[in-house]
Amino acid sequence: MTSAVRSLPHLNRIWIALAGAALLGAGGVVIAQIEGSDRGIAPIDSSSSYEVGGVTVDVSARDAESARTAGWRVAQRKGWALLWSRTNAQPVSAAPGLSDSTLDSIVAGIVVEDEQIGPKRYIARLGVLFDRARTGQLLGAHGQGLRSPPLLLIPVMWSGGTATSFETRTEWQRAWARFRPGGSPIDYVRPTGTGSDPLLLNEAQTGRPGRGWWRMILDQFGAADVIVAEVAVERSWPGGPVLARFTARHGPDDSILDRFTLRAPNGDGLSALMDEGVRRMDASFSQALRDGRLRPDPSLVIEEEPEELSDDAFAAETMADDMAVTAIAYNVQVETADAAALTAAEGALRGVPGVRGVETTSMALGGLSVMRVNYEGEISGLKIALQARGWRVEEGPGTLRIRRGAPAAPPPNAAPAPAGGPDAR
Incomplete structure (x- = not known):
């Protein structure tokens, strides 16, 4: 299969990460990018982007190229509305509209999942990648409101009675390497599978409850806890239906968070089946995080002995705390x-003097946005400081409402003040 990366002059910020078959494991650019060695698979780095997938478009135009360009434009608009809706937990219809030029500046790429191009029509299922730094200011939320600590991910695949993690390349490992977790609340630590990874992160290790060895492994990968994504693949007969049973596990005690089953009509659909399994597995981990079930095991934290301070150092630190x-x-x-x-x-x-931090917690273009302001002092002092800078301020319990003030106009038909001071007659 041949692959190409296409771009248009007026959409120079948009790239195509290859269509349908590449995402279904038939080779191509995506697989070539993530397979970096004979054993390991380097995950796609998506820390700098949000991703919205499954955006469907059906556009007609005067020719195929114009229809495809218009389809990308429509995908950008739909993708922005979906991303804003997910981030702010509000209906898609409430998303603020952005111009095409603004969308061009924040869209990092278009991923073609499936497309059909006709002489005057373009039908496709697309994914839209948004630059995190540029999009965050417009979303009304800086990243996710809920975020997990770094969690070490171990993908385990059972097939033919054999469990494999990083010993050899598997479709399950490939699917996790293709996954873009930029919009997920889970902070995944995804090993590449090279070096000592197959020895340290095998299926046997996932069932060991000993904290000492886990502490060493987690410290090596910079993680706070471990999650295991397990799949057992069953084939009815060669070339027949494929049944995959997925299990989401957490921690050294191997607690089960979720289980589900997916089916593919034949082996050709195994790659797409694994991609859907990754998406569902991420949703399971995210739900467990929101439910409070995905909490780091405190027994995995290495407690450091407190440093003993001399009398002089203790006095200096106490004075600094008092002055802070x-x-x-x-x-x-x-x-x-x-x-x-x-x-x-x-x-x-x-x-404003005394302000140590400002964060927009809720954005409403054309309305009232809410900001979290860290101020060294009482709220009355912040109110006075804002009024001194020309703001009109209304105070409530722990909240200020501000807007740009206008100079007060004199009342109509007001008599001029008499000259010469109060003694003038």
């Missing part, structure tokens, strides 16, 4: 007509 002023977080509501007004308000708040 604790910053208090207050909610500030500000009217934001557009993205430029939001950015200007953030900059103005950061410039």
Whole structure:
């Protein structure tokens, strides 16, 4: 199968990461990028992007090229609305509209999952990648509100009575390497499978409860806990249906978080089956995180002995603590007509003396956005400081509502003040 990366002059920020068959494991650019050695598979780095997949488009135009370009435009708009909806937990219809030029500046790529190109029509299922740094300011949330600690992922595949993790390349390992977790609340630590990984992270290790060995492994990979994604593949007969039983596990005690089963009509659909299994598995881990079941095991944390301080050092540290002023977080509501007004308000708040941090927790273009302001002092002091900088401020319990003030106009038909001071007659 041949592959190509296409771009258009007016969509120079958009690239195509190959269509359908490449994502179904038939080779191509994606697989070539993630397979870095004879044994290991380097995961795709998606830490700098959000991904929205499964965006369907059906566009007609005067020719095939125009239809495809229009289809990408539609995918960008739909993808932005879906991403905003997921991030803010609101309906897709509530997403603020963005111009095509703005979308071009925040879209990092278009992934073609499946496409059909006709003389004047373009039908496709696409994925849209959004640059995290540029998109975060427009989403109204800086990243995910809920985020897990780093979790070491071990993919285990049972096939023919044999369990394999990183000993050889498997479709399950490939699927996890293809997965883009940029929009997931789970902070995955995905080993490449090279070096000592097959010896340390095999199926036998996932069933060992000993904390000492796990501490050494987690420290080596910079993780706080371990999660195991397990799949058992059963083939009815050569070339026949494929049944995959998935199990999500957590921790050295191997606690089960979720189980589900998927089926493919034949072996050709195994790669797509694994991709769907990864997506469902990520949803299971995310739900467990929200439910409070995916918490790091405190027994895996290496407690450090407290450092003994001399009398002089203890006195100096105590004095520094007494002199330190604790910053208090207050909610500030500000009217934001557009993205430029939001950015200007953030900059103005950061410039207020005593403010140690500003974070937008809820964005509403054309309405009231909410910012979390860390201020060294009482809320009354913050109110006075904002008023001194020309803001009109309304105070509530732990909350300020601000908007740009206008100079007060004199009342109509007001008599001029008499000259000569109070003694003038």
